Amino acid sequence: MENQHSELREINKVTLVGIIVNFLLSGIKISAGLLGNSNALFADGLHSLSDFSTDIVAYLGARFGKKPPDDYHNYGYGKYESLATLIIALFLGFVALQIFINGFSTILSVLRGDILATPSWWAFFAALASILLNEGLFRYALAVGKKINSDSIVANAWHHRSDGWTSIGALIGVGGAILLGGRWIVLDPVAAIIVSLLVLKVAVHIFIPAIRELMDFTLHKKELKKIYSTIEEYEEILDYHKLRSRKAGGKTVLEFHIVLDGDFSLKKSHDIADALEKELKGILGNSAIITIHIEPPSR
Ligand SMILES: [Zn+2]
Ligand SMILES: [Zn+2]
Incomplete structure (x- = not known):
C-alpha cells in the first residue's frame, strides 16, 4: 500500500514537471x-501549447473524470474528459492548418521575389532551449517510468x-x-510547414478516440470477439442476442440478452448471469457496466 502511494506520487510529480516545462516552453517559443520573425518557432511553440493542454486535460480528467456517479450523472463524469479532448483536437487542427497555409503563402511570396525579414537569434536560442529541456524531460521521465514500471510514463518520455x-x-x-540569409530565409517557413504537419498528426491522433467515445462507437472487434467467446463457453446459455456495447468515459458499457432453459429456477438463472458478469469484468475491467437480460426460449 505504502509502495503504491509513493508510485502515485512519482507519477504525479513527473506529469506536473512535464506540464510546467511545456507551459514555459510554449510561452518562450510563441x-x-x-x-523574432520566425514561423517555425511559432509553430513549435504551438505544439508545446497543445502538449500542455492535453496534459492538463489528462491530469484533470484523471481527477475530475473519476468522480463517482451522482443523481445527475448516472454514468459518471468521464465524457467531460472526451469532450475537452475533442475541443483541444479541433483547436489544434485549426491552428495547424492556419500555420500550414501561412507557411505555404510565405513560400509562394518568396518565389515571387519577396524578401522575408530575417529571424532573430532569440528564435534560435529558444529552439536550442527547447531541445535541451525536452531531452532533460525525456531522460527524467524514462528513468522514473522504468523504475516504477509504468508504460504510460515511458510512452510520455518518448x-x-x-x-x-x-x-x-x-x-x-x-x-x-539566419546564417545563409537572403532567399534562404525560406527555410524558416519550410520548417514551419513540417512542424504544422506534425501538430496536425497529433490532432488527428487525439481526435479519433474522443469522437468514437462521444458518438457511442462499439468496442474494437478484438474485444468483442473475446466477449463472444466468453459467453459461448457457457453450456447453459442456449443463445444470446441484442448485444450492444459502447464506451462512457473510459468505462465499458455492455448489455445483451441470454436465453436459458425456461425450467431453471430464478436463483440458478441469476447465478449463471452473475458468474458471466464477473468473468466479463475480468476482461473489460471492474468499472465496466454490464446488464444481462435473461429469457426463456421462444417457441
Ligand atoms: Zn508533443
Ligand atoms: Zn431477447
Missing part, C-alpha cells in the same frame, strides 16, 4: 516566434524526445535562415 526532434527541425530552419 513569443520568440512572434517577436513523446518528450519526439518534441525535442521537432525543435531540432525548427532550429535547422531558423539557423539556416
Whole structure:
C-alpha cells in the first residue's frame, strides 16, 4: 500500500514537471516566434501549447473524470474528459492548418521575389532551449517510468524526445535562415510547414478516440470477439442476442440478452448471469457496466 502511494506520487510529480516545462516552453517559443520573425518557432511553440493542454486535460480528467456517479450523472463524469479532448483536437487542427497555409503563402511570396525579414537569434536560442529541456524531460521521465514500471510514463518520455526532434527541425530552419540569409530565409517557413504537419498528426491522433467515445462507437472487434467467446463457453446459455456495447468515459458499457432453459429456477438463472458478469469484468475491467437480460426460449 505504502509502495503504491509513493508510485502515485512519482507519477504525479513527473506529469506536473512535464506540464510546467511545456507551459514555459510554449510561452518562450510563441513569443520568440512572434517577436523574432520566425514561423517555425511559432509553430513549435504551438505544439508545446497543445502538449500542455492535453496534459492538463489528462491530469484533470484523471481527477475530475473519476468522480463517482451522482443523481445527475448516472454514468459518471468521464465524457467531460472526451469532450475537452475533442475541443483541444479541433483547436489544434485549426491552428495547424492556419500555420500550414501561412507557411505555404510565405513560400509562394518568396518565389515571387519577396524578401522575408530575417529571424532573430532569440528564435534560435529558444529552439536550442527547447531541445535541451525536452531531452532533460525525456531522460527524467524514462528513468522514473522504468523504475516504477509504468508504460504510460515511458510512452510520455518518448513523446518528450519526439518534441525535442521537432525543435531540432525548427532550429535547422531558423539557423539556416539566419546564417545563409537572403532567399534562404525560406527555410524558416519550410520548417514551419513540417512542424504544422506534425501538430496536425497529433490532432488527428487525439481526435479519433474522443469522437468514437462521444458518438457511442462499439468496442474494437478484438474485444468483442473475446466477449463472444466468453459467453459461448457457457453450456447453459442456449443463445444470446441484442448485444450492444459502447464506451462512457473510459468505462465499458455492455448489455445483451441470454436465453436459458425456461425450467431453471430464478436463483440458478441469476447465478449463471452473475458468474458471466464477473468473468466479463475480468476482461473489460471492474468499472465496466454490464446488464444481462435473461429469457426463456421462444417457441
Ligand atoms: Zn508533443
Ligand atoms: Zn431477447
